[in-house]
Amino acid sequence: MAIPKIASYPMPAQGWNNRVLWQPEARRAALLVHDMQDYFLDFYDRERAPVPELLANVRRLLDLARELGMPVIYTAQSPAQTPAERGLLQDMWGPGLTARPQRKDIAAELAPQPQDVVLDKWRYSAFQRSPLLELLRGQGRDQLIVCGIYAHIGCMATACEAFMSDIQPFFAADALADFSAQEHEMALRYVSQRCGVTLPTQALVDGLRPRLPASPGELRQIVADSLKIAAADPGEDESLLDWGLDSIRIMALLETWRRAGLDVDFMALAGQPTLAAWWALLNRREAEVCA
Template identity: 50%
Template sequence: MALPSIPDYALPTDLPAPRASFTLETDRAALLIHDMQRYFCAAFGPDALSRAGSTLARVTQNIAALAQAARAAGVPVFYTAQKGNQLLADRGLQADLWGKGMNAIPEHEDIIAALAPQPGDIQLVKHRYSAFQRSNLAELMRARGRDQLIVTGIYAHIGCLATVCEAFQRDIEPFFVADALADFSREKHDMALAWVAACAGVPMASDAVRTTLGDAACN
């Protein structure tokens, strides 16, 4: 039931065409950095962050660039992170699929150093696959006049996909940043992109998102 050992794979560049016609707007958007904790990142290997060109290193670089652009443009940056040593009753059915989860130690709980939250960023405790479950993400977005969510992080076909699905059902327009997401495999990653494009949101490349955010920051 533990996480798999994840080999490197090439990040998608040929993105599926979305059914939705949503257009990213900086004054409506928030950025989500989903579950980029040391426990989840460790599945990519002990040297994945330091190994040039690795899947995790490239994704981390792209997320960091997006976060920098978002802060400069006044776009709220949200983080999700799970707590260790969860009570079984609180962990719920996730325990049946993934076991007891992480321990309450920095080596598991901490966001990786390259993506450490900055002053003004908002950190939420993660309880289920979707970032909206048992959190006040929707309320915090609404208070800031935000009804679009840029989704990055891990894993694309699990929590990131569930978050997109729930965002759509809450009338929040989701944007799924293909090269700022990582997954168990390229097959799982592509499946998540295809589902989002067909049913809920807009897959984008990080360069295109940064361009939108950067243009707003220059205005």
């Protein structure tokens, strides 16, 4: 059975209730661009959603990873697979790229650079029959940001195997695409609840290049996202403990702000858990750093 023609659908945009609060860090993470070959993209109308947003967000992650010195790893299926090498994939999906070997290249917009690694892809998971795990461990990387296609097949299988190898997977929600909106959402929910963290590209960018909130409104949004509540809900002087703030979430925010260069301790945040107090604290500490 071949891959079906894929109808246009809007890129998922809602938040996901991640079970863990892992934060992406450039010094720990590698970027995996999964099977972004013309062969697979040809099953979409490349001018319609979700493909333009997919390509733009993968490109954004690539540019940031290279800027920050993160390893960039691609997977690509070979058109030169024997039936024995293809194995059960032949029964499930047919001959694959062997039917259209001229479409084997990675999309030109995302072309690998000389310093990047391109791994042959043999099975759903990028870890199978490849040196991916050894590459990550050899470079001291214990986080893997996954983007590409297809979300509920190879991307999800790769994220799950990363988790089982003690590599923290991050699923780039809007830098993935799938057979349908339903299957895309299913993959995002599965990873968020069972093996990793699902985040939009902007949140991954903010985590990899942390910065301090630039306004009270931005602080409010960051806190609301952490607590999974509407940004308008808590009052400026209302205790965030009443909205679900706990020590784990405080530590996650604290670590992000520390990586942005701010020296704030846990008790400073926990002792006055209000938006007004936190904004005053951030302003005062940032002024001290800049002085």
